[in-house]
Each structure stands twice: as C-alpha cells, then as structure tokens.
Amino acid sequence: MGKYVLKRLVYIVIVFFVISFLMYALYNLIPTDPARAQLEPMRQQLKPEEYIRMYKQLRKEMGLDDHLVIRYARWMGIIKGLKGKFDGLLQGNFGYSQTFKKPVVQQISEPMKNTIFINIFATIAALGITLPLGVYCAVHKGKKFDTTVQTMSILGYSLPIFIISLIFMYFFVVRWGIFPLMGSKTPNATYEPGSWEAFVDKVYHIALPVIVMTFASLGGMTRYVRSSMIEALGTDYIRTARAKGLREKVVIYSHAWRNALLPIITSILAWFLGIFGGSVIIENTFSLNGMGKLYWTGLNTLDFELVLAIQMFYTVVSLIGSLLIDLSYGIVDPRVRVNK
Amino acid sequence: MSLLEVRDLNTFFRTKHGIVKAVNGVSYTVEAGKTLGIVGESGSGKTVSAMSILQLLDTNGFIESGSIKFDGRELTTLTRREMYEIRGNDISVIFQEPMTSLNPVFTVERQVSEPFMVHQGLSKREAALRVLDMLRDVRIPNPEVVTKQYPHQLSGGMRQRVMIAMALACRPRILIADEPSTALDVTIQAQILKLMNDLQEEKGTSIMFITHDLGVVCQMADDVAVMYCGQVVEMAPARTIFGKPQFSHPYTEGLLFSIPRLDTPSDVRLEAIPGAVPHPLKLPDGCKFAPRCKYATERCKVEEPELVEVQPGQGVRCFYPDLKERRKDG
C-alpha cells in the first residue's frame, strides 16, 4: 500500500508540472503585452525613441524576453525570481490581476470558498440520493419503479445543465418565488461577515444552484450505481453468499455493495470533475461569486495571471480528486492494496 | 426414507422469447451418506434442478410444480426466512468456478466464518477459531496465514478447498457439488475429489455430485441420474451403469461410448453422439433424444416415453431399454 501511494504521489506531482507548463505555454499565446500596458498611460508624454527605449528596458526588467522555460520556472517559483527571491506559485504568489488591480490571491480567496462550498454541498446531496436510489433500482430491477427511474434518468443526463437551470429558475424563482434569481448575497445587505445571518443569506442564495447541480448529476450517477450494482449482484460470489444462508440484506449491502463500490468510486472522479466544470456554467447562470464566474470574467478580459491561477486551481482539484480516488480504491479493493 | 426426495420437479424460466422449461418433470432421491451423481451436457438442467432445491434460481426462474422433500420436510413451500436456515446449514453448495465464487474483497476468514455466525450464532472470535479448524480439515497448509488472505492470493485448488471448507462449515446433511473439479487441473482435481470422498467418510455427509464427466461420476457416485433436456433419462446405481448393463438409455450408451476406456479394444473407434442439444425453446415432440438417437423409430418422434423401472433400482426413459434387443433391431 505504501509503495502504491508513493507511486501515485510521484505521478501526480509530475502531471502537475506537465500540465502547469502546458498551461503556461498556452497562455503565452495570448497576444498581451504587460510592458506595453504599463507604459501606455505615459506614451503621450514620451518621445518615440524614448518610449521604445523605456519599453525595451521594461520588458527586460519584467523578464518578458527570457526563454519560456525560464519564465515558467520563475512563475512556478522553482528558480529565483527577478527580485532575487523564490517568489512563485509554490511560494503562494499567484500573480497580479490586471482586471481587478489586486493580487490574485486576494481576488480568488472568497470565490474559492464559495465554489468549494457549493461543490461539496452538491456532491454530498447527489451522493446521498443516487447511491440509495441506484441500489434500490438494481435490487428491484425491471419493476415499475426501476423503469420509471431509468426513463427519468435519461432526461437528467441528456439535458445540458443550463437548460435545467432555466427550467428550475422558471419554477422556483419566477413561478413560485421561493429562491432569489441570482447573486451570492442579498444586494446592499449589511451583515457582519461570519455571522449567522450572513450564513443563512448565503445558503438561501446558493440553494437553487446546488439543487440544480444535484439534479443534473442524478441521472448519470443513478444509472451508473444501478448498473454496477446489477453487475455485482449477478456474480458467482453473490450466489455463494446466498447459498451460505445469508440474509438478502447482508448479501446486498455487504457482499454486493462492497464490490459495486469499485467501479462507482472510479466514476465518482469523472463525475466530481464534471461537477467542477459544471459549476462554471452554474456560477455564470446564477451570477454566483465563484471561481467559475471569475474564470469566465478573466478569460473575457484576457487577465493572464488570474486565469492561469484559476486553471491551476482546477488542475489541482482534479489531481487531488484522482489521488483520493486512487487511495480509496486501494482501501476498498484488496487486489490493489495487497500484493500477491 | 430417503434424505432428499425430488418428485416431478418442473422449473421454468421466463424469457423474452417465451417460457423455457429448463427442468421438466425430474425425480430423484439422495440417500443418507450416499452420493448421487447427476450427469448431463450443459443445458440439460442438472444445475437448475439442484439450484431449485435451495431456491437459488435467477429472478426469472420459478418452480412451476413438483415436490422437494428434505428429511420429510417440504422445501418448495418454505418461507424465505425458513429457507435461510436450510441453506448453508442443512444443505450447502460448492460451485464450479473457484475463481469467481469467492468474494474478492473479503478475507478467507470473513467468508468462511459467516456460516458459523449466521447458523450457529458464534461470535467473530469463536468463528475465527472454527475457521482454522475447517481449513485444517480441508487440508490447507498454514491455515493461520491463509485465513487472513484474500481470494486473489490463493491458487485455484486452494480456493476450491476454501469453498469446501465454507460449505462443510455447519456440517450439512447434503452437499451439492456443482462441477467442483471441472475448472481445475487434473492433479488438483484428483486431490479435491479425494478430499471430498474423505470428508464424506469422516462426516457422513450425503453428496449430490453434478458433472458432465462420466469418469468422475464413476469414481464418486453410488447412484447416477443421467439428464437430457430437462429430464432424467436414466436413473441407476453406478455399478449398473458402469458395469455390463442389460438395460440402458441410448444417450447413456452414447456417452459411455464417447469416452476412451482402458479396456476398450484398440480397434474400436470412439463414437461421438451426432448433432447438438436442441434449443430449449424448440424442443422436439416425442422423445427429446430422438433426433440424435441412432435407434429412433417413428414412434419415438411422436410419442414421449416415460421413465420405466426396467429392473429394481434402474429406470430408463426409452421404448427400447434393452441394449441387446435394440442393437439387434437397429
């Protein structure tokens, strides 16, 4: 097990550097020039040759003319920065947002909290519904309830999340007025941050997005749980367990479930990533102050360092997710944990 | 009275294309301390008839009619709860595939101790000790190590021993062995068969031995039931079938001819039964074996023979049970 974990860790670190480098390289394709942007206000007062000289000087100071690899290493904090210090991503410096005129770290802290909050909420809610539902359907395969759920679940995973959002908005906001349409807090509300009222207001605002996210993931997940469970229930060892005289409950919830869990865990990763991707859409649709919304804004304003930082956030989330999946896989499956 | 008595059992399966009559009026008995061998090709209904006893059929299968009496108790009418008490306790099963019949995510100890905990109400610790005993009984070396291992760490033979240990845990009166040795290497197969014989002697368990391998039946069984297309076509003591029988079903005859024997004269060619088992939904009228039978007459194609007792202890489902006579005619 220890070797297995170590292997996965090393692998993930390598993947992190590969992806971050690819990202960095990709972003360098964006035709932006921070040096020019910085000089632009002074341009009128300068003579052309003076401007060019200063521009060149500034580019040099900002390290824009260095090789891509060197800039990447500097940005990452692997080699010393321009000020002779290690000052990069690894040291917690995510750069400076041109759009919001403040350090990226400050800009993303609140949205990050919101995003993680709604994603975890939605994940828990979705798992809480899909796991029992899928198992129940598998056990009662072919019955009316199961067929109904199967048909409904096709609806669920066929519709894109923004259409589901619109339908839910229509009913919950416009028709019934249960939830607010958008935003992450009541405008002009003055609460003490961290107070109970602030929390309630927040929950009130994110309730609908979370419901939509949960609903959107029900279809696919229920089907997956169901088919994994059916597969597990059809195996020989389930017959063995029954022949032993075990109660059906034990057979289903102990013998079959433990085995069905293996494929389910794998699919949870893909699904969790899907939820994070989906939260970009949700946050934009509901105007939630989250990473997805910020990402969207950043991409639209070509805010190089902000977008890069958020992309790294997504990458790290996906890598941590995959690590967690690997670990839990190891815990559940003795074939991975215990070598021959 | 026999320990297990199956009478006119009909087990059917609902499928999309219609009802499949997998077991069609099967009767046999298992005597206490004896071994009944059930022989037949795959699809002949031998496994289904055995699974009907424990009601371990797939969800679309059901017992249409018939009676299964175990120790004088009717099993077909038992509730689910009562059936739990029988399974693994009075009657237990060993399956064909040791590779897939053990749960891959649980240790040997956990899987073997379950019958003890369920049927004898032992605690985990007590059960664990009994597991060690059981593993020793099935001649597993280092039971202390094996008990903590997972199925994937064991070889096929070892897994089948674990299966046997699990099946015999509660000293069942009947052990249904569904092709327990088919998936194993020949040497391991012999070991497993010997083990079963030994255990039967030690514990006095009756065995229902399901196989397609006549050689194995010859070695293990006291009585033999030959099945074809969901019916018992011949029922006789093993001595009769494997000796020099006077009466025999043409199918049994064909089966016996298709295996090489040491005493077969070298100039006699092995004879295979022509054709294949008919599709369960397109069973022929009359005798089910008629299309493949070299002795078949017009009567066989129209009229279905009954299982007739041709001599005490031997029943044959054929209009022409006498070997010599039909060879002469044919």
Next chain:
Amino acid sequence: MSKKMKNNTPKKKKRSTLARWFRQTVLRKHDIDYDNPEVIETPLKIVAQNFFAKKTAVFGVVVFLLILLVVLIGPYFFKLNLGEHEQTLIHVPPSNNMMKIPKEMHGRISDIAPGTTFGIGVDVDGKVYSWGHTRVTERIDLKDIPDEVQEADLKMIAAGMDHAVALDTNGKLMVWGNTRRSQARFTPDMEKAQKSGKNWNIVQLEAGMQVSAALDEGGYLYLWGNRSNFDLGIKREYQGNIAKIAFMANEYISLLKDGNVAYTGIKGKGSPFSKIPDELLQGKTVDIAATDRTCAGLTEDGKVYFWGRLEKGENEMPEIDSKIIKIEGGRFHYSALLENGNVVSWGNNDYNQAKAPAQVTSGGNVKELYVGNFQNYAILENGEHVTWGLSGFPLGTDNFGRDMLVRIINGGRVTMLVGAIAVVIATIIGVILGGLAGYFGGTVDIVIMRISEVVGGLPFIPFAMILSAVIGSRLDPTQRMYLIMIVLGILSWVGTCRLVRAQFFAQREMEYVTAAKAMGIREGAIIFRHILPNVFSLLLVSMTLDFATSMLTESTLSYLGFGIPLPTPTWGNLLTGANNSIIIQQYWWRWVFPAVIFGMCTICINLIGDGLRDAMDPKSTER
C-alpha cells in the same frame, strides 16, 4: 487441382475474398451449422432485432431522424440572414395572426392601419377592431381600446409602432397605446383648430414610429409625437399647400397641391430625402409613398421615381403592363395599385411582403390597398380581402427581431455539424492511439495510457474554454467553428482509446489467437481481422453517445460565449443571456423552444445509444 482451375482462381479470388471478409468480419456469417437452428441468425441481425424490439429506442430513432431531417433540409427553406436586425419585431411571441382580420369585419372594411406586428381596422359602421400581436410594451396592449374610441363612429385610423390614432366623424382625434413619448400630446395650433373647426377637415391621418400626422383639406399639416429623432417640424411656407404626406423612419415628405414633391421638414439640409428627382418637380406628381429609408413619387403618366437610401431593392420595380394609379410604402417594400385593378409589390421580400399572390396580380379586381410595415391588405371589388406579407412568427422572435424558427433550424445544423465532426475527430484519435497501445503494448501502451489519463483528468469545460479563448481570439467565425470541433475532438478521445485498447487486450487473450499463432499466422493480422467487427459495433455505440455529449459540450461552450460566436446561431448560444427573469417569464419562447428541441435531440440520441448497447449486450438479451 487441375491446371484449368488454377488459371481461373486469381481473378475470382479477388472478389470472393473481399466478400468473404465482409461476411466473416461484419456479418460474422462463417461456419453456419444448419442442423442447429439457433445460430443461423447473424449477430448483426440479432442486434437489429433486439434494437427494434425496444420501443424507446425506436422512438428515439424516429424522432431523431425527424429532427435531423428538419435541421439538414430546413436551412435551404429557412435561410439564415446573419445581419438580420429588425427593431420593430423584437420579442414578438409565437403568432400567425398578424394579418388575420376579425370575422366581424369581413366584407365591411372601411379603413385598415397596418401596424408593426398588428393591424387596426374600422368597419363601415365606424367600429374599431384590432388583431395580431398588439402588446407593444410590457404593460400596454393596443387591444385595450379606450371606451370612447369603441363607442365613437370612426372615420379614419392610423397605427404607429406602439400607438394608434383614430378620427371620428365629428373630427375628434383619439390616441391610445403607448403615450409616454408624447404620442398623444397635440400641438397648441391643433387644439385650436380642433376647437374652432377651422382648418379641421381632416383628409389624411398618418402614424409613424412614435409620431402622428393629420392633414387638413386646406393643406394644413399637424404633426405631433416623439420629437427626439423625428423631424417633426414644418417650414412655414408649405403650411396650407400640402396635399399628401408620407412617413419615412425619421422624416416625412409632402406632396404639394401644385403637383410637386417637397421635403417640408426643417432638418432637410443635406438629407438624401431632399434630393428629389427632377421629374417630380414638374408639377405632375399625383401620389407619393415612403418606406423606412426611401421615397417614391408617382407622376401623371404612371411613372414612379425613387430617391433616398435605396439599399433593399425598393427601386427594383418590375415591368408593369398597366398604369399605376396609387402607390403605398411598407417598411422596406412598395405596393402599387394599377389602373386595371391589379396590384404589384416589390422591394425587400424577407417576410414575403413583396410577393403579392396571383389573386391580386392578375385578378384585376382590387379596389383598395392598405400597406404598412411588412403587411399588405388588398380589398377586392366584392368586399373580400387578400393579405400578404408577415403573418407572424411560429416560434417568436429574439432580442434582435430575428425569427426563432430560422435560428433554431440553422443553429441545429451548426450544433449537429460541430458535434458530428468532433466525434469523428475524437474517434479517429481514439482508434489510432488505442490501436497503437493495444497492438504494441509495453512502453507504448504505458505512455499512451498516461497521456490519456492526463487528458481524461483535465476539467473539460474550463480547459475547452481556455483553448477557445486563447486560440480563438485570432480567428474569424468560420475558423472558430473548426477550432471548436478540433478542441472537442482533442479533449474527448480518451473513452474511445480505452475501448479500442481493451478490445485488443481481450482478443489477445483469446485462444484462437494462440491457435492462429501456433499455426504461424501473424498475431497482428489475426487480431486486426477479429477486432474490427467487435470494435465496429462498440464504436457505433460509443459514437452515438459521444455525439450527444459533444453536442452538449458545444452548446455549453457557446452558451458561455466561448464556442461558436454570435450571430451564428447554435443551440447553445440561442440560450445565452436567457438567465434573467424577464426572458424566462415574458419572452419564454426564447428559451423554451431551443431547450425543447435540443433536449429532445440529446434524449433521442441517448435513447438510441442505450438501445444499441442493450441490443449488443448478450447478457441483457437473456433477460
């Protein structure tokens, strides 16, 4: 084998091997045991049987094919106009009643005022009627005609963009509808004239965008309404000389009593409308008309002269075999009544408004003609009416006044095209990489699987957004469409790759491969031959499902603004901006229709994919 036969073989073999290969690989028809009835059916046939036995799958196929047909053929009939922007038709709900004159009016029409999306009419008894989409703003509906108008004996009627003006037989002017932009604020001299009755014998009532005009018999013109854009002034010298006026979008022209045409407003300097053709200044003009941006004058000899901003074919008058006696202008088209009682229409034909039906072009019995915006109403001698032009939008219009039906059909084509090509790209990459990994195994396999893990582990939407934003910023819309196809393809090959690889490994384990190897046949050859049909069927399933996914992803990206950019429609960007309560509630047609058709489409594809998967899974057929 005889020599003769040997000579024959090569030619024959070529064909038969191909046929055999097809039979063996695709149909799997080899070694049929005729004694055994159950294996006669080929797997493909069984799959097809299983598939079509499933009702949901058949439903999916039928509906999907219908949608596909509409989306493929539709664009030829519903042509997309990317520059389309019609201010007067914004957010029109689904309708087809814009020219549907109420039954009570049939045969008794005395005046019709065609509005933008509605019509208002007066019958011979002076009773007022309205039809079409009359809701001009959130609160104001022209259908709510004030009681005084309903009770009055009306003589004339005019309709603007969001208001209507009526004149009763007593000379009373009434305005209803949107009056917030001074539409009902009469000028002081008007009120004076109305009160005194002098100069108040109205012969022409007109209404433009948010302005209205009344012309007195004596040539006095009264103008009122929203002055912010419109040239509502009149030069003193013309007052009392005006015989007829015609409204353009922001100006008006007048026909003077002396038979000349003049720009009588005060902002005429430098305006193209002041450049009146000389022929119309000879005192022989008998009628004038105007569209939004052009004017037309009719002379005694029946000739028509155009001026203004002639951009939409307003001057492309067809050959006429008779003399024009009256000319009327719509928004971008003209219709004229001929001496012989026929009608001719020309100009912009976006809404069929310049395509007069045969009944009026050759019937020779048209008595009266009412034209406005995109509608034409011709009254025949027998009192019946014929209409042509814009009757409504079956699925409503969007915030640029574009027909949702056209956009949905064309958007579907884009979405499906992008989805299909993305799937093809993904499948090609997946098959190649999966094949390489499966065929070579070892290091190649490890490297490819690691790459696929990385790609599969990327958060899809954010990553696609980046690629689209970074690369797409330098591309034109068409290139950007290709970019989206490629991005989707590059990011979604992982599943196919794993599937193909798994097939290779599974086949390699098969005993027949070992057997074939023992016989000296190259492993590669045999694997390829047997894998192909297996993979073919599996690929079919995965491609169907991936197609739905690709369409979803494309639409999601477009919805977020990182896919196909507007104005090219896709099923995703039709919904962009639909997330506000006004659109959700009031302009429901803007999201309900695209959502429904798109949802149907993906649901059907998934039903098909599910059906295929079940049909191919031997386990599920047993059940």
